[in-house]
Amino acid sequence: MKPNDSSVEAIFDKAKTEGKPVFLYWGAVWCPPCNQIKATVFSRPDFIERSKAFIPVYLDGDTPGAQKLGTQFKVRGYPTTILFKPDGTEITRLPGEVDAVLYMQVLRLALNASQPIHETLAAALNVSTASPPLTPDAWRMLAYYSWETDQAQLVDKKDLAATVLQLAAKVPVEHKQASARLKLTSVVMALQEKFKALDKARALVDIQKILADGALAHENADLLANYAGDIVGGLTDAGTATRLGLVAAWSLTLDRLALDTTLSKADQLAAVQGKVVLAQLGHEKDAKAPVDVALQTMARVAATKADNAIDDKYERQAVIPSAAHLLSEVGLLDESDAMLMAELPKAVSPYYHMLVLASNAKKRGDKAASLDWSEKAYSTAIGPATRLQWGSGYVAKLIELSPEDSARIGKAASQIIAELDPAPETFYERNRRSLEKMGAQLLAWNEKSQHTKTLRVLSGQLAGVCKKLPEKDPSREACEGVFTKSPKKT
Incomplete structure (x- = not known):
């Protein structure tokens, strides 16, 4: 099913009537990971069979009202897949870039879950008083929750790394797979957030154990391939024996994953990409190397x-x-x-x-x-949200590579503004961020007032769009703020 403009009421009414959960897929036609899911998950016979148990909803980022719905459901990155109860309660967010077999396992767990993920998280964080203790399936649901697309649905962004580190410390050692996944995920997040409480020595030991275990390495192929450089660079110092040893062990693991035909072609290729990153670690920015x-x-x-x-x-x-x-x-x-x-x-x-x-x-x-x-x-x-994203990217490229070409920059930005539909739905989610980013970059480009004439024309053009929006609607404020303030930190 597809939403009716910016409303999903009819979909959840149908879900309540039929007593079925809702499977929401938020994606875009051009998005590589979205196409990977289409090719390797949605086309699987077992997924097609399993889909009879839920109401599938495709929310394409370019369809009318999609960006407003994106804000409603707290979805940002493509792809995001969410399973809801018939009453609209979010059960869980499924990982978007894991192996297809693992995806199906997590989907099965989600469909059979006795409680939504936020209740499972609360129980896990208070595991000493939980009664009964969390099941292996519950820990696995937490381990394979799509933390990277949470968008403060479960945890505030500032607390995300600390929360996943807590989970990694609390998961019972006998739940080997969930423990490994949570430990790897927590290290990635802690390094990304520069979280000082990360015990790097402990993390190094944990990761070495995962690399040495073929089954665990296979199950975490996505993390090991995509974050090889981040983790090695964050946990070890250049030129040390510790780094050399970790790079050697990691590279051997990636070699095995690159040849593992049970993985998708994308995952095998990612393993090779991980090896390249490791080989270039420390001198990848040296063009003369x-x-x-x-x-x-x-x-x-x-x-x-x-x-x-x-x-x-x-x-x-x-x-x-x-x-x-x-x-x-x-x-x-x-x-x-x-x-x-x-x-x-x-x-x-x-x-x-x-x-x-x-x-x-x-x-x-x-x-x-x-x-x-x-x-x-x-x-x-193609598509209004995509064109806005691509257009703002083109303006950014012009400002970076040809800042003196005021005419070309003005023409590109003017075309983007001319294509804006003066409707509230236009100024949500990815659209809003693309516009705010473009506005901030143009303001910085005109820092010394050398392009004031161009900015004045663009501001006037956008003001004409803003005036067509409802006065008290948040979209009006978002539109009017494009050339007057820096983009919101989200």
Whole structure:
């Protein structure tokens, strides 16, 4: 089912009548992880069969009212999948980038859950007085809750790292899988938030045990591949024996994951990307560093393998940009471009691939080509929210690479404003953030009042849109604040 404009009332009325939970998927046509879920999870026979037990709802970020609903449900990043009780109570948020088999396991647990995740969390944090103790399934639900898309639904952002660290400390040791997942997740979050209470020595021991356990490493392939550099760089010092040993152990694990055919092509490729990050750790920003030929060969083989092995168009939308990015990370820019150019005519959303081409051109030092690809990506983007996001990105690229070109910057920003639908739903969630970001960047660009004329024209144009919004609606304030304040910290 799809929502009726910015209302899901009819959907939950149907859920109550049928006594079924609601499965909400928030995504976008261009989004690589969204296409990965479409290809590897939603197409599975067991998912299709399981979907008979719930009411599936697809909330595309570009559909009318979607961004307002995004605010209502506290969803931001694509994809986010949430399971609700028929009365609208949130049961849990499912992880978006785990292995498909694991996703199905977590979905089964969620459908069978006796209580919503916020009650399970409260019981876990007070485990000494909980009666009865949490079951293994309850701990597994917490371990595989989508903490990265929580959006303060369970825990305030400032308390998120501390909360997951608490859970990792409280989970009984006999729940090996949940313990490993929570420990890894807590380390990632603590390092991202620069949380001083993280016991790095203890974390290092825990992670070494996970790396040494093939089953645990397989189950946490997404975290081990995607956060290899963050964790190693955060827990160890450059040049030390500890770092060298951890990199060696981690690389061996990633080698095994890269060859593990039970994982998706995206996960196998991510393992190779993780190896590249580890190999470049400490000197990845040094443009003059010699190119590692072995690293290039490894990347080339992995990218070519992925390109040749995938036929599904949705999976290709997920994997090919990653493969091209991998090639560019090891200096194979021409090969990356060739892969992307070959893909453009058959891609689900070619404008996403154009952003990688723009990035490659920038790495070469070709500012003109980078801006041209960014402009083409914006001009071919489809959907109001997507066009607003791509357009604000194009303006940002212009300000960065060609700040003296006031005419081009003004024209791009003016086009974005001209496309705004003067309706309250336009000024929510991702749309609001894109506009506020563009406004802040334009204000910074005009810091010395050298582009005042351009800003005056743009402000006047946007004011015309704002005046069409209801006076007391929050959207009016959001619209009027674009050129008068910095973006909200969210």
